[in-house]
């Protein structure tokens with residue numbers, strides 16, 4: 001079963017002869033990839049040179065890229081397959097497909113695998129691999145690989161009787177051939193099918209043109225097959241003597257060409273045809289001789305249509321000779337072969353539909369997987385979008401929080417600023433009247449509860465209007481600041497100073513006795529009088545008057561303390577200024593206490 005298909009392989013190799021301009025001799029300057037492609041072009045047109053080049057390339061294997069080593073492996077498998085080792089070549093191709101992740105390699109490998117499987121009679125696998133090759137080749141832009149695949153497809157489909165598909169790929173090949181051989185093989189498949197279907201008559205001229213075109217382009221095998229098909233198609237029992245004799249002459253002339261091809265299938269075809277034509281010519285001896293020769297040559301091939309033809313011839317000869325026993329044997333052999341061919345035809349049909357079905361299942365599975373992937377992708381997209389939305393929301397919240405933080409900080413700063421402005425006098429950096437009153441109330445409450453004294457003095461700079469008028473407001477400001485700094489320097493205990501307004505200040509000292517307060521105020525008064533005002537740029541002496549009250553007389557009441565201190569101050573001013581007067585002395589109408 002295997003051996004009888006061998007001629008198909010030879011035929012397919014022959015069919016795929018590529019004229020890519022590789023007829024030139026091997027050029028040492030070529031890169032490894034160029035050499036591999038060059039070898040691929042040679043593999044059918046010049047098998048010896050192809051094999052020699054493969055041996056040459058063996059030494060460069062370590063320098064090859066991954067793709068180059070895959071292509072090299074493919075070519076070596078091809079070479080082995082050509083020698084007839086179909087099984088190990090098929091295994092090697094399957095390994096190649098497994099290991100070389102490259103479309104160009106897949107296409108070549110699946111095509112060759114399909115080719116080998118047809119030879120082995122494994123039609124289902126052949127169709128399946130062929131389909132893979134066709135599907136892949138449509139996804140790449142490689143004209144050479146495309147036509148090579150169409151060529152194999154047209155051939156394999158013809159061999160398994162899928163005429164429509166074979167014609168489809170033949171038309172594709174003819175529509176855009178890569179070379180002249182493509183045209184020859186496109187026509188070859190096309191017209192063989194037409195003749196097999198009984199439609200050859202109307203294409204007579206085209207068939208002759210195709211035979212000539214194949215011969216001229218040195219595609220001898222397809223030229224001869226077409227020629228024999230045409231003879232078998234046109235010459236039969238109804239043909240005239242002249243037609244039969246012309247056909248015989250033509251056949252005799254082709255003997256050398258057939259011999260030259262060394263193609264066993266072609267020889268069998270030739271001899272069976274000769275047997276038939278001899279029979280039609282009435283030359284029964286010759287007819288019998290070529291029939292027996294055909295049977296003999298066909299032994300290593302298996303059941304073929306040619307065998308059927310010659311058994312038919314033999315049967316007719318034996319009937320004519322009245323040798324009914326031999327005729328019956330021939331008839332029996334013919335019936336067996338018919339049965340066998342019929343079974344094979346059926347097997348091809350079943351194999352084709354099974355492969356197509358298998359393909360459909362695979363496509364549906366791929367479609368289902370694609371849909372699941374799409375769904376998964378959609379889900380991922382949705383999840384990504386949700387995450388993105390959440391992230392955006394977080395960002396928004398964060399921005400809002402930052403904004404609120406910044407805003408609160410700004411508000412707090414403003415608040416602090418206004419609070420400071422409201423509580424601290426910007427010129428002298430002591431409490432404002434408002435802050436003074438707040439703190440005073442707390443202090444009075446506290447000290448009242450603890451029965452600790454609170455002393456209050458109002459200090460007023462003397463003739464300050466004169467300072468302003470004489471030296472200007474800037475000097476006046478300097479004097480105000482300096483007077484306060486001086487008072488603060490003098491104090492060696494806890495005091496609170498506040499600006500009551502203009503050049504009038506309150507000085508509070510809790511926890512000390514009234515006489516200690518008087519002493520402290522006097523120290524301040526003297527320090528102000530001694531103040532060096534040169535730094536202000538003006539020459540002047542500043543003095544201040546102090547009116548002092550204390551909780552022992554005025555109670556823990558801010559208004560009373562202020563009123564009584566003011567009265568004492570008034571007294572100090574009236575009595576010549578630059579002095580400290582206590583409210584106690586005012587009450588006692590004692591002379592102004594001037595402590596110098």
Ligand SMILES: Nc1nc2c(ncn2[C@@H]2O[C@H](COP(=O)(O)OP(=O)(O)OP(=O)(O)O)[C@@H](O)[C@H]2O)c(=O)[nH]1
Pocket residue numbers: 427460461462463464465466468472473474475476477480501502503573577
């Ligand atoms: N440079 C300056 N002058 C101020 C400030 N606040 C009030 N004054 C001035 O202080 C002066 C107060 O004058 P008066 O109330 O007449 O009192 P005086 O001249 O000090 O006289 P006696 O208090 O009676 O000794 C006015 O001329 C105000 O303009 C200030 O912040 N800076």
